Amino acid sequence: MADEVKLYGFEESPFVCRVKIAMNLKGIKYDFVVENLSNKSADLIRYNPIYKKVPVLVHNGNPISESLVILEYIDDVWREVPILPHDAYGKAQARFWAKFIYDKCSPALMKAIGSRGQKQAVAEANEQLRFLENELNVKGTVFFGGDNINLVDISATFIAFWLGAAEEASGIKLLTEDKFPKLVEWGDNYINCQAVKDSLPPRELVLSFFKKLFGKA
Amino acid sequence: MADEVKLYGFEESPFVCRVKIAMNLKGIKYDFVVENLSNKSADLIRYNPIYKKVPVLVHNGNPISESLVILEYIDDVWREVPILPHDAYGKAQARFWAKFIYDKCSPALMKAIGSRGQKQAVAEANEQLRFLENELNVKGTVFFGGDNINLVDISATFIAFWLGAAEEASGIKLLTEDKFPKLVEWGDNYINCQAVKDSLPPRELVLSFFKKLFGKA
Numbered sequence: 001m002a003d004e005v006k007l008y009g010f011e012e013s014p015f016v017c018r019v020k021i022a023m024n025l026k027g028i029k030y031d032f033v034v035e036n037l038s039n040k041s042a043d044l045i046r047y048n049p050i051y052k053k054v055p056v057l058v059h060n061g062n063p064i065s066e067s068l069v070i071l072e073y074i075d076d077v078w079r080e081v082p083i084l085p086h087d088a089y090g091k092a093q094a095r096f097w098a099k100f101i102y103d104k105c106s107p108a109l110m111k112a113i114g115s116r117g118q119k120q121a122v123a124e125a126n127e128q129l130r131f132l133e134n135e136l137n138v139k140g141t142v143f144f145g146g147d148n149i150n151l152v153d154i155s156a157t158f159i160a161f162w163l164g165a166a167e168e169a170s171g172i173k174l175l176t177e178d179k180f181p182k183l184v185e186w187g188d189n190y191i192n193c194q195a196v197k198d199s200l201p202p203r204e205l206v207l208s209f210f211k212k213l214f215g216k217a
Numbered sequence: 218m219a220d221e222v223k224l225y226g227f228e229e230s231p232f233v234c235r236v237k238i239a240m241n242l243k244g245i246k247y248d249f250v251v252e253n254l255s256n257k258s259a260d261l262i263r264y265n266p267i268y269k270k271v272p273v274l275v276h277n278g279n280p281i282s283e284s285l286v287i288l289e290y291i292d293d294v295w296r297e298v299p300i301l302p303h304d305a306y307g308k309a310q311a312r313f314w315a316k317f318i319y320d321k322c323s324p325a326l327m328k329a330i331g332s333r334g335q336k337q338a339v340a341e342a343n344e345q346l347r348f349l350e351n352e353l354n355v356k357g358t359v360f361f362g363g364d365n366i367n368l369v370d371i372s373a374t375f376i377a378f379w380l381g382a383a384e385e386a387s388g389i390k391l392l393t394e395d396k397f398p399k400l401v402e403w404g405d406n407y408i409n410c411q412a413v414k415d416s417l418p419p420r421e422l423v424l425s426f427f428k429k430l431f432g433k434a
Binding site: 050059062064065066068069070072073076077088089091092093095096099100104131 | 267276279281282283285286287289290293294305306308309310312313316317321348
């Protein structure tokens with residue numbers, strides 16, 4: 001029996017995009033079911049009754065929620081083109097950074113932008129970006145995953161693609177080449193990987209989303 | 218060469234206790250290095266420069282931070298007495314619940330207690346506990362892990378042990394037998410498992426911590 005793989009989401013979501021990237025990397029065929037967040041489907045509520053959020057991956061009828069959980073599941077089931085290192089310590093480090101981006105870095109970036117550049121919020125965002133810049137410096141590789149992208153790169157999709165649109169819409173610039181040269185270079189390389197490029201929404205769509213959010217549309 | 222395993226922490230921390238339980242379950246020998254949070258050691262800051270928090274596990278010189286990342290690492294390295302299911306979907310479900318307890322449930326419980334029982338915060342906490350009660354009902358097993366404790370049970374150590382002391386110190390009761398009979402029964406069974414019992418701090422210590430927190434000591 002062929003695998004039945006459905007991804008519930010909407011195009012503008014960076015969390016949904018993470019899952020798309022992992023599936024494109026591994027060449028997994030899937031159906032994309034578009035959710036309308038102002039009128040959530042009965043399926044979404046049934047599959048993710050706690051959060052009622054996308055992404056939800058449904059594999060042969062089994063629903064999985066939360067983007068980082070889905071990414072690990074995908075790597076457990078489809079072993080080709082691994083997105084986690086093989087060794088336990090490498091895995092732990094990748095999980096640490098993915099969690100850092102989710103828990104700490106991305107919220108700090110959105111807070112700095114949402115606050116319209118309030119000084120303390122910007123300092124906090126810069127501090128978090130600095131940790132990622134340092135990590136790339138220490139590794140000395142193109143990607144957080146080394147020569148190839150891994151869980152950490154995928155987790156940082158927001159920084160590589162969404163952040164620029166949020167900066168443009170808000171007029172608050174955080175990720176500058178003078179402060180974070182490695183991270184800027186990483187972002188350019190990352191969004192030009194074929195599996196990533198094929199998964200990203202049109203930039204105009206993301207820009208328009210942020211313009212509405214910041215009351216500029 | 219024998220493994221050198223060090224755990225940096227302090228006894229009252231439920232996050233540190235999670236790691237102790239996993240190591241005791243698996244029979245891993247380790248040194249416990251007591252940290253004083255008002256005067257953090259140079260080692261702690263070096264090993265966990267981003268959060269400067271415990272627990273930190275150092276295995277043969279390699280530091281790992283964040284309790285859920287540490288638990289996965291322990292299960293990857295020491296395969297006896299697994300704390301994650303073998304199958305990919307079981308793993309995903311365990312990771313989902315562990316994340317839910319960390320991100321959503323425990324903060325809601327602390328908010329309800331910290332707010333001294335503010336109505337909306339209590340309703341929110343009850344809603345989260347209800348999800349766990351339902352999950353135990355659906356599974357129909359003694360533990361979230363089935364017949365044996367797993368990552369989810371370990372993640373919920375706060376609910377089984379710390380919460381009662383926080384309730385006593387604050388006078389706000391959340392986990393009542395009439396509302397959450399399965400969860401209360403689970404907690405009793407869980408803290409009586411030998412590996413758990415051997416890892417818990419004295420109840421008086423936790424009670425005194427919360428009494429200080431709530432200004433009642």
